[in-house]
Amino acid sequence: MQDKYQPAAVESSAQHYWETTSAFRVSEDAARPKYYCLSMFPYPSGKLHMGHVRNYTIGDVLARYHRMRGFNVLQPMGWDAFGMPAENAAISNGVPPAKWTYANIDYMKGQLKRLGFAIDWSREIATCSPSYYRWEQWLFTRLFEKGLIYKKLGTVNWDPVDQTVLANEQVIDGRGWRSGAVVEKREIPMYYMRITAYAEELLAALDDLPGWPEQVKTMQRNWIGRSEGVEVHFPYELATIGKAGVLKVFTTRADTLMGATYVAVAAEHPLAAQAAAGNPELAAFVEECRQGGVAEADLATMEKKGMDTGLRVVHPLTGEYLPVWVANYVLMGYGEGAVMAVPAHDERDFAFAGKYGLPIQMVIRSTHGLYEDTAAPWRDAYAEHGKLVNSGKYDGLDFDAATNAIAADLAAKGLGQKRVQYRLRDWGISRQRYWGCPIPMIRCDDCGDVPVPDEQLPVALPEDVEITGRGSPLAKMASFYECACPKCGKPARRETDTLDTFVESSWYFLRYACNDNAAAMVDARANYWAPIDQYVGGIEHAILHLLYSRFFTRAMRDCGLVEASEPFTRLLTQGMVVASAFYREGEDGKRQWFNPADVAVETDERGRPVGATLKADGQPVDLGGTEKMSKSKNNGVDPQALIDQYGADTARLFIMFAAPPEQQLEWSDSGVEGASRFLRRVWSYGYDLAQAGGARAKIADTPPPALADARREIHGHLKQANHDFGKFQFNTVVSAAMKILNALEKLAGKDAATQAVASEGFSILLRLLSPITPHIAHVLWRECAFGDDILAAPWPEPVAAALAQDEIELMLQINGKLRGSLRVPAAAATAEIENAALATEAAQKFMAGKPPRKVVVVPRRLVNIVV
């Protein structure tokens, strides 16, 4: 055994042991409770970043902890391997996406192994492999036949110069990122998943997910956005519009219908198109609305603009004519693509009406009297609920009564009814890109859209493809798209769109259970492992990925493939890793960013940062604040350098110690030094213990008082650590381990009693640390002769006898201010404590002779005397 800690040797020895014993290979075992611990799989972007290290360390700590607690633990790993970056790499470097992706997988897999994660690698999957995506295609055809997948027009970002559909990410300030051309909205046919069919279930089931963070459930509830309201029909007439019909809108504020002064439709609405046909000015406005991307954040922050179509619809209750406006804030994809506007009681309508001089009609009385006088200048809309005014027969009704009365009257006229509306929209899954799962459909002029039959699956993605960044590569490959109709055999055209990569990540967790099955998508093993007991991943996936996975699991359930409805029983959402950024501003105003590794930070005599210089030239650089680690700010810290210098255990320990998992983690190199120092001390302690003969026999039940204090302290820290493990608060678990080592180092005696307490304490320390720093724990456990394999050791529990205490200290407050303390027997009654507190010198002094008005005793904590 080395006297100095040498992480590289320790880690390769431990990893070799796990490798040769297949320590993490698992199978179904009915005798033990199962624990399926899953971290979100990585996109193989090139190399691991700090966020990956954090994510997989959290998952690994949970997996190893539960294993020691007696669970049959599965922790698999795979690759979310389809996606845009591979195509971008192909465009800029000419490397084929498949080659680039598999090379990245190789490298990153090596990095994961070096970190010592307890992964069952026999279950590895890559979503770009035909053995994976053929089952996705197979399920697609089933869902298509069930009607859960359908085709309709969808709006995309169109780059008119590159003749390409752009992702929202590729639209910057309304322009294509490569061409710089102003992006247009374009409608194209796309396949959709009918997630809205599950809206109610996805919403209701959130109430049965106690293991999910409340914040994530709230976000999902709001995203699904169930609202109860009224569908209102505004009829239009042959005389005014040239044809008869109704304009449908949905509103949650039917009580304000008598205050509607206009209606607004989306630029893509048929009425807008009709009106624009004879009105060049309006046509130009509709055209202007087509400019810019489709991202909601952009649409919502845009300046609200509109134009009168000249068309008029009829108010369903008053019979008055209301103008129809085209407005850029009305979205064709939401609801009916039209809204009724009540400027007096809606902020956005109020601003719009003010801008264009549209009438404002007050119909709700403000509860705080602000808008009593309708003639007074309006400053703002009154959007609260209240009693109706200026509404004829509805005057005096409150929100519920008015909504019911108006809905009933509309229904009687056949011009509307109550209904439930969801904000959730169906999931558009078609992508006009190459590096994705081909959609298994064939377009036949006679038979329509025909699914590819099972025996022709998979529809393999061709690899000999040219990627230029212009247009869809597959749509240019006749060898790919030319085919025969499976139904009639006539020449037909294969679908050239690929699937949204969120589809792959919506079911991968089930495939891990049976990745070797070439005959079925999933089998009985999936029902053994599902649902996932613990899922770990970034908070940025709180809505889309997690909601799609919840939907997909239900769709698969309804196809008879799995029993579970919910995929993830417990969810841990991890915070991002951020770091300081440093820059210099060039003469052209452009910032050049320097990596923190190349920058020296200067501090004053108290350690406050006062400036920074570039190590290369000694000249100053500016501090750019704390930012998410990114290429653009050049502030990423490469975990590989950290592992090379300090070892995997130090990297794991630091990242777990630096912040609680759900919080943002601020990177600092000096903290790493501290983690490394702690492990060196652990090693030295273990070395000394091993030299002194290693593990000792069982501890005496009643050690001498001085030792009893030390042992109480150690078991107290253990109790805290176990509590914190349950809360996933690993930073304080590490703190507790540090406190235990501090206590152990104070135990100087060489006598048998002291050595017994030390030996017990160190065995507790190693087991507490083993999920976090498994390599050093594994080696020291053996060197100190605690056993052969710490993985098989029982999890340590505090001993009640060790924690027992005769006398405790209580804090003493006078009028809520801390004025001293007192010692009382642990079992003292409240009255006894009160008397002891009143008798203290501090109480006498600060009460200044006044009688106590009240004495509050908080058991085991404090006494507060109020005078």
Place this chain on the structure above:
RNA sequence: GCCCGGAUGGUGGAAUUGGUAUACACAGCAGACUUAAAAUCUGCCGCCGCAUGGCUUACGGGUUCAAAUCCCGUUCCGGGCACCA
């Protein structure tokens, strides 16, 4: 713009969930060891004040015997917004 979070010493963070604010670390300062340096060890370390003491958990109010924690309002920072993954 909308939805969801966050803010505690020079720094990361802790606070048994309403009960000793600043645990455990990092950085810093002082000392020991050393020819010297590294490593290691010991002590100090929120702010103001000579001090009894006072102040302090982004900011402003409130509830309470007691608030970092609960309520109302504000500011700033972060995540998501349906084609980044």
